[in-house]
Amino acid sequence: MFQPAGNRPAGEAELLRNRELAAKAEALNARFRHHSATSVMEGALRDAGHIALVSSFGAESVVLLHMAAIIDPMTPVVFVDTELLFTETLLYQQEVSERLGLRNVRIIRADDIAEKDPYGALRFSDKDACCTLRKTIPLQKALDGYEGWITGRKRFQSGSRAALDFFEVEDGTGRLKINPLAHWAPEDVRTYMDENRLPRHPLVAKGYPSIGCAPCTSPVKEGEDPRAGRWRGENKEECGIHVVDGKFVRTGA
Secondary structure, eight states, X not given: OOOOGGGSOHHHHHHHHHHHHHHHHHHHHHHTTTSOHHHHHHHHHHHSSSEEEEOOOOSSTHHHHHHHHHHOTTOXXXXXXXXXXXXXXXXXXXXXHHHHTOOOEEEEOOSOHHHHOTTSOHHHHOHHHHHIIIIIHHHHHHTTTOSEEEOOOOGGGOGGGTTXXXXXXXXXXXXXXXXXXXXXXXXXXXXXXXXXTOOOOTTGGGTOSSOOBGGGBOOOOTTSOTTTTBTTTSSOOOOSOSEETTEEOOOOO
């Protein structure tokens, strides 16, 4: 006999929700397969449920922020301030938010840094733990209640991103992860920024094509991978904000 999802055992109900979410992602990917990034963004904000845009206000972030501002200036924008960011990033966040008219930027910070990393030394002994404390856990809390979130990830950025779809199921969270720029190449980003006269992050001109926390980001030399300056010399290419097996963990190559 059929039982409503709310009356089913927890495991069975969760399995059903996961199947429904996977079907939703599959349908959205089929619908937007040949559409532009702007169309994917608009579809995500209007048809995918309660969605937030997560932005680092980094080198290429202004593209999605501009799209969101045009579609709906009240789009929730989640910005995680790790308290180790470049001053340039903090000033850029203010400038871009004001210029684009974004009216719902939510600045998130960890609430236990003073207890768990009082001297800011955790990054020397365990960079993954530092990322978890300052970025992944605060983001996890901030996304509670949302049905999905928009990222700026692109296929060209690293091997672990080479097969990105526009819409993904985030295993174990009951959320969608949406990547409107998944198929964009670097020149697409530059063209969009030029055509819309969008402000550049000031560190890009100083050799920082990918920008994270100041202690773990270095300039990139000509010919290097754009993300080579992130955790240089470490076996690490993600800060850990992407979920694997239902947990916010570092996802490497």
